[in-house]
Amino acid sequence: MKQESASSPTASLKTSGYGLLDTISSPADVRALRLDQLPELCADIRRYLIDHLSVNPGHFASSMGAVEIIVALHYVYDTPTDHLFWDVGHQAYAHKILTGRKEAFVNQRKKGGISGFPSPLESDYDTFITGHASNSISAALGRAIADRNTPGKENCKTVAVIGDASISGGLAFEGLNNVANNPNNLLIILNDNEMSIDANVGGLHAYLSELSTSAGYNKWRSKLYNAFRRKGVVTEEGKGRIQRFTNSVKSLVSGKQNIFEGLNLRYFGPFDGHDVIKIVKILNDIKDMQTPRLLHLHTVKGKGYQPAEKNPAKWHAPGMFDPETGEKISSVSKDSPLPWQEVFGRTLVELAAQDDRVMGVTAAMPSGTSVSRMLAEFPERTFDVGISEGHAVTFSAGLATGGKRPFTAIYSTFLQRAYDNIVNDVCIQGLPVTFCIDRAGVVGEDGVTHHGLLDIAYLRCIPNMKVAAPADEKTLRNLMFTSLHSDGPMAIRYPRGKATTKDWHTEMEIIEIGKGRPVIEHEETKVAVLTVGPILHEARKALEALEAKGMKVDLYDMIWIKPLDSGLLRHIASTHQILVTVEDGVITGGFGTAVTEWCRDNGFDVDIKTLGAPDSWVTHGTVEQLRHDCGYDREGIEATVAALCRTQS
Secondary structure, eight states: OOOOOTTSTTTTOOOOOOGGGGGOSSHHHHHTSOGGGHHHHHHHHHHHHHHHHTTSOOOHHHHHHTHHHHHHHHHHSOTTTSEEEESSSTTOHHHHIIIIITTGGGGTTSTTSOOSSOOTTTOTTOOSOOOSTTOHHHHHHHHHHHHHTSTTOTTOOEEEEEETTGGGSHHHHHHHHHHTTSOOOOEEEEEEOSBSSSBOOSHHHHHHHHOOOOHHHHHHHHHHHHHHHHTTSSOSTTHHHHHHHHHHHHHHHHSOOOHHHHTTOEEEEEEETTOHHHHHHHHHHHTTOSSOEEEEEEOOTTTTOHHHHHOTTTTSSOOSBOTTTOOBOOOSOTTSOOBHHHHHHHHHHHHHHHOTTEEEEESSOHHHHTTHHHHHHOGGGEEEOOSOHHHHHHHHHHHHHTTOEEEEEEEHHHHGGGHHHIIIIIITTTOOOEEEEESOBOOSTTOTTTOBOSHHHHHTTSTTOEEEOOSSHHHHHHHHHHHHTSSSOEEEEOOSSBOSOSOOOOOOOOOOTTOOEEEEOOSSOSEEEEEOSTTHHHHHHHHHHHHHTTOOOEEEEOOEEESOOHHHHHHHHHHOSEEEEEEEEESTTSHHHHHHHHHHHTTOOOEEEEEEEOSSOOOOSOHHHHHHHHTOSHHHHHHHHHHHHHHHO
8 A cells, every 4th residue: 555755744643652552453352352441442542533633634523423333333243244334434434443444544535545434445344335425224224134135144233323414314214214124133323413514404403302212111112022922922023013012102101202113113222422331232232133223322523622522513624733732734825715615605695695586505515615604694595404415406496486596505426416306306497596516526535435527427418407617716706697697507516625816806797608718829720728617727837838848739718518619619620630628527428528529510520639537436635646647637738738739740
């Protein structure tokens, strides 16, 4: 595995001096400890996480909050023979450390290092890849039933660990609804920290906050069932009837209805998710049950680090920080341009102030998308619907039918979850929903599950959809303004990170839909480069370097992927012999494909070279490293264009 150079901040990180943790190389070592040693191990893991994540950033608060759950699971279960499914994976750093990756954790999320999320490609202890929320119950149920029907694996146990925010997602409900339909031994652990990234929203969160049950009740229920079974009153097949009866008794006595038991899931809890000894005892009590069940554990996001406990939202992924003071260390100058998300958020507030039809919608990411700015100014017109991207899109469609103009801000990778809703609920009806696609392109260290490389390809094929990618902040503002004053759906994609200039706050104006612009034009050049989005700036640097070497190449910012600028393309294709397209997205079905199709359909016989992400999964690393590997950073563009220019000389 590739390691960091000696000059890297992570190269000096120690991996020893952490007490009991130094004795752990696999979960078997955890199981060899005495029960009373587990709290000490949890404390050692937290020290390790603080020391390493302060220098090599990652998902901090979630992983700090799940330490006791992870230690208890590996203490009780025979992993990897027994299977653990993690929802999202933000919470699973302690799992990685205990499963032979303590040394490798120094380079987690770095190019050549381990992933920030569980991945079966990395370890046998990672049963399923996790990056998007709410899938753990469905996946774990499938594995539990597969093992039950595989000779020799009938006694393997399966556990899904899901957060309280993730369990509100639609897929989680679909999984819960199906859990009791077939015999299985699935245990669902609800890691309830009353947080997602921003504050939890919705009725289920309020319900979970009040849910309770007693140990006495569970003992009574178990004794009743066993007595009935011994006397032949109830069989295994009739277990559902006794479950429904005891659930009814519980509801009568407590005055509360349990949604999980209403789905024929045995419910245990809520218990303290930081009492590792108690969790071990509970797991031992229920692990051999041959019925689906749910264990509800209350945890504190950021547990063990005061600044994170006080403000878990800001400590979700805080970047580098001073572990002694909690002060965050920023590598970005105060004079740097604002992030794209901030420009979007401030522009949304301006539009909302101008037009009371404007609505802001996001799916559990108000701060990440900067919709939080509109939430602060216009709370009655701003909606965080939780981890429910499909609902966010259809909800936006409903707003649009009522004459509103929703701006729906969702990360590119998460918008994939709402594809059916985009097609059927928005585009078929031609509704004026503006999709503000954040984190488009490679996103860096979060890696394969979080890159926003597919949206151009999956959106441009939809009738009625307009797709644009601004190269700068002014164009982003103008596209948002244009969308507000045009009909039908529009998607505007922009990347993670800082934008290009500080001089972005200008008067907004409507720009013509489907019109690009020349950036560099010479007389009688044979090669032209066409870009969409901020990758324009990498292309400009490349062509300026080539011009200094005597190679003149034209450059065009197409802005629109759909509709393409036919007039500009006709001019380019008739005056050049070679076209090079560059996009921060997949080549297959992307912008370059659209240009190639247009040239073919309009009778232009020109050579076209497409640059972008390959037809393979892109892993993790910095944005600069990944673009370089894919061949569409400045160096890649320069090398490709130079080679093509030489063929024409």
